[in-house]
Amino acid sequence: MKYRDISWNLMINDEQASFDDKALDFIAEELQRGNTSGFFTSDCTDYNEIDRLKDKLENELGRDIDFSVEDNDKGELEDLLEIAEKNEDNYVADLIKEILEKGFDY
Secondary structure, eight states, X not given: OOOOOOOOOOEETTEEOOOXXXXXXXXXXXXXXXXXXXXXXXXXXXXXXXXHHHHHHHHHHTSOOOOBTTTTBOTTHHHHHHHHHHTTOHHHHHHHHHHHHHHSOO
16 A cells, blocks of 8 residues: 655645635635645634624613624724714723724724
8 A cells, every 4th residue: 555645734825724614614615626836715703702792882881882793794883983982981982992993893
C-alpha cells in the first residue's frame, strides 16, 4: 500500500481561520467543484445580544425603538444617537453605539 501525506492550514486574509460546520461545509462544496479559492460572507451577528441591548435601550427611553438588524435597517437609531449626544446622555449614546457596532457595518 502506498501512502501520501496531505497537510493543510486554512488561512484567510493572513489569519488562522476557524469556522462553524456550516462554513466548512460551504468550503468543502466549493473544493469539490474545483474552486480552490473564493470568498464568502457569513452572518456573525449575535442576535440575542442585540435583543438584550434593545430591551435595555427601550427600558431606558420608555418606548419601543424601530430598527431591524435582519433587514439592515437602522431605523431611528442614528437620530436617537444624535439626540443623546446633543443632550450629553452618555448611557443612551453608548447603548446605541453598541447596537450599531454589533448589529450593523457601522
